[in-house]
Amino acid sequence: MxxxxxxxxxxxxxxxxxxxxxxxxxxxxxxxxxxxxxxxxxxxxxxxxxxxxxxxxxxxxxxxxxxxxxxxxxxxxxxxxxxxxxxxxxxxxxxxxxAIDGHHADYSPGSPDLPKVTAALQELASLPCPDIELRHAEQRLVGYVADPADADAFRGNALLHTDWNNHNVLISDDRARLVDWGWATRGASWLDPAYWIIWLVAAGHTPASAEEQAGSLPAWASAPPRAVDAFAQACARLWTEIAGADPDDWTRRLLTSAQLWQRHRRR
Known part of the structure; x- marks a missing residue:
């Protein structure tokens, strides 16, 4: 809520x-x-x-x-x-x-903001994960995978933002800045591009084109396909839980996007 x-x-x-x-x-x-x-x-x-x-x-x-x-x-x-x-x-x-003077990133297909967001993802991937208390991806997602062992694939030592809502990405001075770090997480480096894919689908991309957009990121290239399948399933289950019995339009859109991606990964 x-x-x-x-x-x-x-x-x-x-x-x-x-x-x-x-x-x-x-x-x-x-x-x-x-x-x-x-x-x-x-x-x-x-x-x-x-x-x-x-x-x-x-x-x-x-x-x-x-x-x-x-x-x-x-x-x-x-x-x-x-x-x-x-x-x-x-x-x-x-x-x-x-305060940052800018606009929320536009994730829609063809948006000039997409390369800037990609650059921010690359910059984040280059940062070392600090030795502070952080949640761990495998712990956050273990309740949403079919087999708890599947969550081991999410384990890693990369610093992740995890909440790629476009309202958390501000375009200012021709670059993307990231806000709302409360859900920062330690995990596999490919997870942030994977989280972004759901928001890209919600903005109008097909699951295939969203994956293509993420494909320019080296971290995404390292993602084991079976682990991505498990993550897509976990996200669909997570958004089903968030949506509940009577979701608002915003939540329904993210649930639909997660489900679309999960079906794409099953092909």
Whole structure:
């Protein structure tokens, strides 16, 4: 379920005061769409610049993702926006990032953004996986494979983003930047291109053309076909679970995309 949203001016006064202690006086703010992973999502304008704020209540079941983003940020900039501060007070956990002026990546066939996203995937693949607490791909996916042994193929020591929702990819200064690192994972290097394939299908690619798009990435070339088959099946099961009995249009689209890819892999 999405995290319940809150506007910046709806935060407790102690939280707003703590944020302004980091940013200086906020002259104006814009509340922006929160998506699934945060309750607070706002752009704060100060005399010194612009800051993107992202927050969750301290008792939210996903609040651990805030610390994960804080821990990983030094290892993924400048591919990711730089973290400026982390405030935990008055029942809230808030991150402040440098704001990026750009647009969400367009994944549709023929989009000029696709080469930039490919370049970001290549850049990420070149980064060493930091020695910090991260989830492991084989553990995250073991409940969705037909045989638990199949999840061993997802094991690896690559740093993965795993959430390739195009809203997490901002195109700015003619390059792609990645946000929302809360679900960063340690695993096989080919998994990030594989996660991207489902989003490409959701944007209008056929499963075959989505795989072709990912095919320019060296990490994808290393993927064992049977392991990719198992991953496609795991994703279809995962999105079935997320969708539940009455999915919204967004979730239904991702479920359909995952199922299309799974059927393609069965041929």
């Amino acid at each position: 999405p995290a319940p949203s809150i506007a910046f001016d709806g935060l407790p006064s102690g939280v707003r005061t703590a944020i302004e202690a980091e940013t200086g006086s906020i002259l104006r703010f814009e509340n922006v769409s929160t998506g699934l992973n945060s309750s607070l999502s706002a752009v704060a304008h100060t005399a010194d610049g612009v800051v993107f704020l992202k927050g969750l209540r301290a008792d939210h079941r996903w609040v651990w993702t805030q610390q994960r983003e804080a821990d990983i940020n030094p290892y993924v900039t400048p591919l990711a926006p730089r973290l400026l501060f982390h405030v935990i007070t008055d029942g809230w956990d808030v991150l402040g990032f440098e």
